[in-house]
Amino acid sequence: CCQAASRPMKEQRSGRIVNVSSQAGLWSGRTGNGMAYKVAKAGIAHYTRSLAAELGPYNINVNAIAPGWILSSRAIASGRDRGEMRDRLLEQIPLGRMGLPEDCAKVVEFLVTDLSDYVTGQCIPVCGGYVAWG
Template sequence: MTWGARLEGRVALVTGAARGMGFEIARRLADEGATVWLNGRDAEALRRAAAEIEGDDRTIAFDICDEEACIEAFAMIRSTTGLDILVNNAGARDRRTFDSIERADMARLMEVNLVAPFDLARRAAPLMRERGYGRIVNITSIASEIARGDAAYTASKAALDGVTRSLAAELGPDGITVNAVAPGFVLTEANKDWFEKDGEVSEHLARRTSLGRWAEPHEIAGAVAFLASEDGSYVTGHTLVVDGGYVTHF
């Protein structure tokens, strides 16, 4: 499918972009004209992903939880392209029960899902001020809205929704918008085994969602592209739920 050029001349950084939603988000932003930095920890996987995307796309391998690596990455981005758009997509999940998760496990989830996105936003904002355009999009989850266990992950994503609102208030005077996209059940590579082995999940979604199915990763990417573009210029501090009607369907 051919998209417009809403993001022509813009530069984006997408974390966790080697596969799944992150890859589809990077591809959609590139399709709309942006230069996209694909981030992840596996340099070779990033190169393979970038080869599948048409456009002026670059790879930048670093661990978002490594502060020194983040400092070096943003210095390089600043000196080469600048930055207009940050998509905090990378995240971690631990599906074990509450009784099985230790303090260190909780701390790790918070580091990946909350502390790192906060830090990346902090480093991105000065670059956006320099270019007079700024869009920060955090990928959260409908786990913030529903209670199905998974307490550590839910806490980290709910906290990121809170950070989204707070940063929107703080960065608004600079013309930088900060929003979140909260996906529902998305058929990524990580979820395909779940989809294929557990028919009850698909049956549950058929009953529980208004659209009766899983989301495809590109359907999340479209929401991100909207918020990253001029079309979303008056939307800030908002969490856009993209869940096929899961949260509201009774």
Template sequence: MNLFDLAGKVAIVTGGNGGIGLGMARGMASLGARIVIAGRNAEKAGVALKALHDMGAEAIFIAADVTKKADCQALVASTLEKFSRADILVNNAGTSIRKMPQDFTEEEWHHVLDTNLTSAFLCSQAVYPAMVKAGGGKIINIGSMMSLFGAPYATPYAASKGGIVQMTRAMATAWARDNIQVNAVLPGWIDTELTQRARQQVDGLHESVEKRTPHGRWGTPHDMAGIAAFLASGASDFVTGTAIPVDGGFSIGM
């Protein structure tokens, strides 16, 4: 029995057209999963699809604004139309705006919360019936080190990522009876487009992350492949409601 066999399974990855999402998609694809990349940037998705196709994976792109309920429902419907199933959902779509708390507008607050937290709720709701019909499923929510720590420039981002952890726990307790495992991953400082902007905006961030991280480096999207493979596979069938840091030890560093 191969606990890590995902052959025939279908994984929807929101924001899977780059960075952490693509790293996780590649991890699941390496075990045989078919991948649905969901997002708004078709050009960027094309590059991601090529990377997945080059490794022999079956992968498609479905355009969706996952902050909208109708788009989330259409995303799942299109996935079922193409593959007849939806076994895994990775809620990875995310954004951040870096300002001091007093400087955020109401629109900026809602933009970050809707992109990071509401989208995960709406997509999970949308895929739930398909997972129940299939006899189970896996939902992987992407939190952050900001689920654990505060930062002066990340009020709505931290709120959304703290919310991801508590939402994960609530969904895990609700849907365990349906054989749906819901877990969160808390990436540390991973070298992505989002964190590259952070290094431009926060003085000394690059050096301070390297100094605090026991591994002595920033993470890469490839570092996210293994946790995706574990949480998407049968190896994690008795793991639910967890929030697992993947951070090179940043959260325990001095």
């Protein structure tokens, strides 16, 4: 997708690409069932840095966000928004709440505006500080 999206951006010598990684790709945490997912998400962060170096000369900024525990419909369906599971998660988030989809949207909005003209190759955690304790 990034290669295809970057073609017209190269021609116009301007553009923004924002990839989606995960907090799971930023720290090792416990190994186990999620290992393949963590490695894949870490790969997105590395790919973002590499692509930023490749596309920078074309004035194309490439960044990623790394969402943490976000109250998405999937999280709600799995029960992460209630009971003991929620309490355990909140104990690990310094800001003391799960994220909202809007929290991710605000960071993406920043990354696609001129406010981030000198930001490229970054994977920005949107996790309420969860990775700070990792």
